[in-house]
Amino acid sequence: MYTIGQISEMFHIPISTLRYYDKEGLFPHLQRNSGIRKFTEQEIETLRVIECLKKSGLEIKSIKQFIAWCAQGSETYGQRLSLFLKQKEAVEKEIQRLEKTLDMIRFKCWYYEQAIQDGNEERIREMLPDQLPKDIQPLYDHAHKK
Amino acid sequence: MYTIGQISEMFHIPISTLRYYDKEGLFPHLQRNSGIRKFTEQEIETLRVIECLKKSGLEIKSIKQFIAWCAQGSETYGQRLSLFLKQKEAVEKEIQRLEKTLDMIRFKCWYYEQAIQDGNEERIREMLPDQLPKDIQPLYDHAHKK
C-alpha cells in the first residue's frame, strides 16, 4: 500500500499528474484513508496500462473508456481485445514511420558530414537525386519517395 | 512553381497549417506574386525537412532555429549536423520505447484472447508473474521490468 508521493517516485510521474488521472476517473477502485489516497498493486498495474496506452498514442478519454470496460467485467473482453489489436496496428505503423524518418535523418547526417569536409554543398548537390553513393542512395530514396 | 492549395494537396497538410508555418518563418525565401505565395522546389524540400524534424519530435521553435542556420550558410554546418545527430539518437530511443510498448500490447492481446476462451481471468492470473507460456513470458517481462 503506497502514498501518492511513493507512486510518484516509483513511476517518475508528478504528483499533480497522478491527482489529475484520479480526477479523470482512471483509478475507479482507489481507496482513501481519511481523505488520503491509498495506492495498491491494483492501481500500480492500472498505471502500467495507462503508460502503455499513452505511449501507443491513445488519449486520456479513450483510456478512461478502457478502464470503464475493465470495471464492467467479462462481458467487455471483446472490446478490450479489439482496443489492443487496434493499438498494436497503430504502434507498428508508427515504428515504420519512424524508420523512414530515421533514414532521412541518416541521409542528412551524411550530407552535413560531406558539406563540412568540402566546405560547401556543391559536390553533394550535383549527386542529387540519383548519383549518390550506393550506401546513401537508399536512405535518400526511402525518405523522398511517395 | 506551386500555389498554397497545390502544396496542401501534395503534402496532405491543411492550407491553414502552411500559412501558420510561413508566419512562423519556416519559409524564409518564399516569394509572392502580388500577395499570393509561390512555392518552389526550395519550399518543397524545406517542407520535407520540416516533416522529418517534426516526426523526430522537434518542436516548431527548434525547426525555426534550424531554418535560420540554413539561411546563414556554411558556417553553421556543424550545428546542423549535431542537430541531426541528436535527433537520430532521439528517434532511435523512441523506437526502442515503442518496441517495449508493443510487447506490452502483444501480451494484453494474448491475455484477452485467453480470457475470451476461458470466460474469465482466473487461469491466466494464476500464471502471473512467471508461469506464463514461454512465448508470452518474454513479452510480459519486457513490459514489466525496471
Added chain:
DNA sequence: TATTGACCTAAAGTCAAGTTTAGGTGTTAG
C-alpha cells in the same frame, strides 16, 4: 508551541500546434 512536510481541493493558468472566424482582393465562369 511553532513550523515543517506530506497530503488535500477547486479553479485558474499554461503550452504547443494548429484551426476558425470575419472580413477582404482578384480572376474566371455563366
Added chain:
DNA sequence: CTAACACCTAAACTTGACTTTAGGTCAATA
C-alpha cells in the same frame, strides 16, 4: 454583372494534458 473560387490577413479560439495557485488539514519534529 454577379457569383463562385482561390487566395489573403489579423486575431480569437480550440484541444489535450498537464501544472500552478491559493488555501486548508494533520502529524511529527525542534
